[in-house]
Amino acid sequence: MLTLIALIIMGYFYYGIRAVFLCGVCVASSLAAEIISLRLMKRKFTADDLTCISDALILSLMLPAVMDYTIAAIACGFAVTVKNIFGGRKNIVFSPAAAGYVFLLTSWKSSVLMFTEPHVHTGLFEKATELVSSASHNFNTTGRMNYTDFEILMGNVSGPTGAVSILLLAVAALVLILRRDISFGAFIGMLMGTSLLSFTVPMCSGLLDSVKYTFSTNMVLFAAVYIVSDKRVAPERNYFSFFYGIFISLFSYILIITTAAENAIVIASILFTPVSLGFKNLERYIARLEAEEEAAVRRNLEIYFEKCRQKYRSAERLNNDE
Numbered sequence: 073m074l075t076l077i078a079l080i081i082m083g084y085f086y087y088g089i090r091a092v093f094l095c096g097v098c099v100a101s102s103l104a105a106e107i108i109s110l111r112l113m114k115r116k117f118t119a120d121d122l123t124c125i126s127d128a129l130i131l132s133l134m135l136p137a138v139m140d141y142t143i144a145a146i147a148c149g150f151a152v153t154v155k156n157i158f159g160g161r162k163n164i165v166f167s168p169a170a171a172g173y174v175f176l177l178t179s180w181k182s183s184v185l186m187f188t189e190p191h192v193h194t195g196l197f198e199k200a201t202e203l204v205s206s207a208s209h210n211f212n213t214t215g216r217m218n219y220t221d222f223e224i225l226m227g228n229v230s231g232p233t234g235a236v237s238i239l240l241l242a243v244a245a246l247v248l249i250l251r252r253d254i255s256f257g258a259f260i261g262m263l264m265g266t267s268l269l270s271f272t273v274p275m276c277s278g279l280l281d282s283v284k285y286t287f288s289t290n291m292v293l294f295a296a297v298y299i300v301s302d303k304r305v306a307p308e309r310n311y312f313s314f315f316y317g318i319f320i321s322l323f324s325y326i327l328i329i330t331t332a333a334e335n336a337i338v339i340a341s342i343l344f345t346p347v348s349l350g351f352k353n354l355e356r357y358i359a360r361l362e363a364e365e366e367a368a369v370r371r372n373l374e375i376y377f378e379k380c381r382q383k384y385r386s387a388e389r390l391n392n393d394e
Contacts, residue, residue, distance in 0.1 A: 075244035076129040076298075079234035082227060087137035088193030091233045094139055095132040101145035102128035105152035113156060123161055124152055130169035130298050133234025134291065134338070135176075136187045138200035143180050147172040164304040166345045170295075170338050177339070185209065185334055187230045206231040208289040212332040215276040217285050224288045232335075235294035238287070245297045254301035257310030261317025262296040269325040290328060295337040305341075307351035316351055320344050 083091035102124040110117050128148050135144060151172030158165050176184045186203040194200050207229040211217050219229050227237030235241075248254045267283055274282030287293055300306065300320055307313040324340040327333050 073126050073129065075247060076126065076133065076234070078240060078244065079133050079237060080129070082237045082240055083133065083137060083233040086190040086227070087188065087233060090194045090196055091137040093196055094135065094137060094141065094144060094233070095129055097141045098128040098132035098144055098148045099125050101148040102152050105149040106156075109153050109156045110160075115156075115160070121161060124155075124168070127151060127155075127168040127172075130167075131172045134169065134173050134232050134294070134335075135184065136200075137233045138188055138194050138203075140180075140183060143176065143183055147176045150175050161304075164302075165349060166342055167299045167302050167305055170299050170341045173335075173338050174342050177335075187232075189230055190228050204230050206289075206334060207236070208291070208334045209332075211275070211285055211289045212328055212334060217281075217289075221284075224284075229288075231289075232291060232294075235291040236288075238293060241293045241297060245293070248297065248301075253303070254297060255303050255306035255310070255313045255317075256301075257313030258306040258317040259296055259301040261314035262292075262300050262321045263317075265318040265321030266292060266296075266325060269322060273325075273329065275329060286325075290324075290337060291335045292324075292337055295335075295341065299338060299341050305345075305348055307348060308355055312351040312355060316344070316348055319347055 080092060080095050083095075103122075106121055106124045107117050110121065128151075131148060131151060132144065151168040154171050155161070155164060155168040173184075185206060187206055188194060188200055188202070189204060192202075207217060207219060208231060217224070223229055225239045227240065229236050245254075245259065249256055249259065266286060270283045270286035271279055276282050276285060296317075300317055307316055320337065320340045323344065324337040327336040327340065333339070
C-alpha cells in the first residue's frame with residue numbers, strides 16, 4: 073500500500089485532487105461492498121479483509137483520473153463481490169482489481185480508455201473536456217511514441233493515473249521484491265517473455281525502441297508488479313510462477329500485435345486463471361508426495377534406531393551376565 077500511495081501522489085502531481093478523490097471513492101466502495109457481501113454470506117468481517125483496500129487502490133490507479141465516480145464504485149463493488157463468491161480472501165483465484173477492470177472494459181470501454189493530458193487538472197465534480205487516447209493506443213496502432221524518454225520515465229504521458237510512471241514503478245518493483253511481497257518468479261517470467269517477444273517481433277523500427285516502448289505502454293510494468301506477481305494468485309514456487317508469467321506475457325503480446333488491444337496483459341491475467349490453478353494443484357500434489365516421502369523416511373529412521381537400541385540393550389544384558 074505504501075508503493076501504491078507513492079503512485080497516488082504522482083497522480084496528484086499530474087492530475088490534481090481529482091485523482092486522489094477517485095482513489096477514496098474506490099476504497100470506500102470496496103469496503104462497503106466487502107462488509108455487505110460478507111454479511112449476506114454469513115461471514116465475519118475481520119482485519120484481514122482490509123486487503124480490499126489495496127485492491128481498490130490498484131483498480132483506481134488503472135483508471136483515468138477523470139473517471140466517473142459512479143462507474144468506478146460499481147467496478148469496485150463487482151470486484152469485491154466476485155472475489156467473495158469465488159472463495160473470498162483465503163482462496164483468491166484471480167486479481168480482484170483485474171476482474172473489475174475487465175468488467176469496465178466490457179461495459180464502459182469509452183470511459184476507461186479516454187484520458188486527459190498530464191497537468192490538466194479537472195475539478196472534483198467537473199465534466200472533463202478535450203479527452204485524448206492513451207499513449208498505449210497510439211503505439212499499438214502506429215508503432216510510434218510522441219514523447220521523449222524523460223517524459224516516459226517520469227510518466228508525463230497520457231494514460232491511467234498510476235500505470236505510466238515507469239521510474240516509480242521500477243522502484244516499487246525493487247522494494248516489493250526485496251521485501252518478498254510479490255512473486256519473484258512471475259515478475260521475472262513476465263519481464264523475460266515481454267523482452268523476448270518485443271525484441272524478436274518488434275512493434276516499431278528499432279529493436280531497442282520496441283523493447284522500451286513495450287514496457288512503458290499497455291500497463292505492462294504496472295500489471296507485472298501488482299497483478300501478475302500477486303502472491304495470492306501466482307503459483308507459490310518460483311519455477312512454476314516463472315512459466316505462469318511467461319505464458320501471460322506471450323499471450324498478451326500476441327493479443328496486442330494482432331488486435332491492437334490496449335492493456336491486454338490485464339485481460340490475459342484473467343484468462344490464464346486456469347493455468348495458475350493448475351500449477352497450484354500440481355504444487356499441492358508435489359507437496360503431498362514430499363510429505364509422504366518425508367514421513368516414510370522418518371518411519372524408516374525410527375525403525376532403524378529402534379533396532380539399534382534393541383541391539384544395544386541385548387549387548388548390555390550380555391555384558392551384565394558375564
